[in-house]
Amino acid sequence: MNNPYLLLTPGPLSTSATVREAMMKDWCTWDDDYNQGVVQPIRRQLVRLATAHSGYTSVLMQGSGTAGVEAVLGSAVPAEGKLLVLINGAYGRRMADIARCLGLRLATMEVAETEPLSAELLSQALAADASISHVAFVHCETTTGILNPLAELCQAAKARHKTLIVDAMSSFGGVPMDAGELAIDFLISSANKCIQGVPGFSFIIAREAAMHRCEGQARSVSLDLFDQWQCMERQGGKWRFTSPTHVVRAFAQALAELEQEGGVGARHRRYQGNQRTLVDGMERLGFRPLVARDWQSPVITVFAAPEAPAYDFKRFYEGLKARGYVIYPGKVSAVDCFRIGTIGEVYQQDVAGLLAAIEDAIFW
Numbered sequence: 001m002n003n004p005y006l007l008l009t010p011g012p013l014s015t016s017a018t019v020r021e022a023m024m025k026d027w028c029t030w031d032d033d034y035n036q037g038v039v040q041p042i043r044r045q046l047v048r049l050a051t052a053h054s055g056y057t058s059v060l061m062q063g064s065g066t067a068g069v070e071a072v073l074g075s076a077v078p079a080e081g082k083l084l085v086l087i088n089g090a091y092g093r094r095m096a097d098i099a100r101c102l103g104l105r106l107a108t109m110e111v112a113e114t115e116p117l118s119a120e121l122l123s124q125a126l127a128a129d130a131s132i133s134h135v136a137f138v139h140c141e142t143t144t145g146i147l148n149p150l151a152e153l154c155q156a157a158k159a160r161h162k163t164l165i166v167d168a169m170s171s172f173g174g175v176p177m178d179a180g181e182l183a184i185d186f187l188i189s190s191a192n193k194c195i196q197g198v199p200g201f202s203f204i205i206a207r208e209a210a211m212h213r214c215e216g217q218a219r220s221v222s223l224d225l226f227d228q229w230q231c232m233e234r235q236g237g238k239w240r241f242t243s244p245t246h247v248v249r250a251f252a253q254a255l256a257e258l259e260q261e262g263g264v265g266a267r268h269r270r271y272q273g274n275q276r277t278l279v280d281g282m283e284r285l286g287f288r289p290l291v292a293r294d295w296q297s298p299v300i301t302v303f304a305a306p307e308a309p310a311y312d313f314k315r316f317y318e319g320l321k322a323r324g325y326v327i328y329p330g331k332v333s334a335v336d337c338f339r340i341g342t343i344g345e346v347y348q349q350d351v352a353g354l355l356a357a358i359e360d361a362i363f364w
């Protein structure tokens with residue numbers, strides 16, 4: 001079962017044939033084989049991947065990654081609390097949109113999309129407004145591929161005892177981190193990013209004490225983080241409502257393959273190799289990455305659109321797709337650009353193939 005093209009996008013991304021094959025079976029959503037045999041091991045493995053510290057738990061939530069973010073923001077921030085969202089791209093902005101829609105008390109701190117978030121500015125914002133109780137930000141801002149300074153930001157928030165929410169959607173599993181070491185209260189990611197599963201659910205790794213404080217606070221029934229967690233805890237991995245069984249089974253396979261690869265460190269090295277090969281090759285072809293090397297993640301890279309008047313993204317995209325590669329449009333607000341992801345079941349030879357296709361497809 002071959003794919004018509006290779007996805008060089010940050011999720012859904014290219015998955016292995018074995019992950020896709022794991023979906024070729026129907027599972028009963030309340031049976032022990034499924035809940036005790038598949039869901040519970042996944043929950044434990046996610047915690048192990050996230051931290052060596054004790055006191056952490058995990059919960060799976062139906063929906064795309066955004067549902068996980070919405071479940072956390074809507075459940076963790078009490079009515080009397082105030083959320084500070086740090087923004088340097090579309091996904092930070094989306095967190096603020098969610099907070100507004102839910103009617104949370106909200107403050108935002110925004111820097112330019114091509115700049116990383118600043119721990120110093122965070123400290124200043126927290127010093128200026130003592131009513132802020134929760135801080136949320138994106139680790140790898142997929143808009144640009146910028147890797148925000150996770151340790152410094154966490155430290156600044158924790159120095160003032162704030163509850164810490166990190167959207168690690170596009171980095172968890174592909175970039176080493178320890179949630180306990182960083183004192184993160186809620187870390188959010190989803191099935192179809194660096195774990196290399198297929199889309200259908202998000203997951204939250206949280207400090208148990210922080211999870212307990214969510215009780216009765218949710219602004220939504222289906223996205224009630226505490227209730228979902230309690231159901232999984234008390235009923236051996238049972239989801240409250242229909243769970244995406246095929247997707248969950250594929251995710252278990254993806255986790256096994258992450259382990260076979262050598263864990264997060266090995267995967268990170270593969271992604272870094274992919275990204276370096278990509279940038280070196282693109283620079284040879286005359287393209288320019290938009291983000292400074294210091295902040296660039298191995299996840300996704302933004303390239304400025306060529307100056308050539310004849311350049312047209314749609315035509316470029318179609319030319320590459322015809323050659324077997326799918327890239328991503330740009331998302332940086334002020335700049336004409338495009339993005340290429342280097343995560344997923346993607347190896348050096350794939351990146352080399354893409355570079356050859358780009359050279360061949362250039363029409364301007």
Ligand SMILES: *Cc1c(COP(=O)(O)O)cnc(C)c1O
Nearest residue numbers: 064065066091138140142169170
């Ligand atoms: C992918 C992603 C999300 C979630 O997006 P969905 O389309 O809802 O899965 C959130 N934040 C970041 C940083 C992401 O990369």
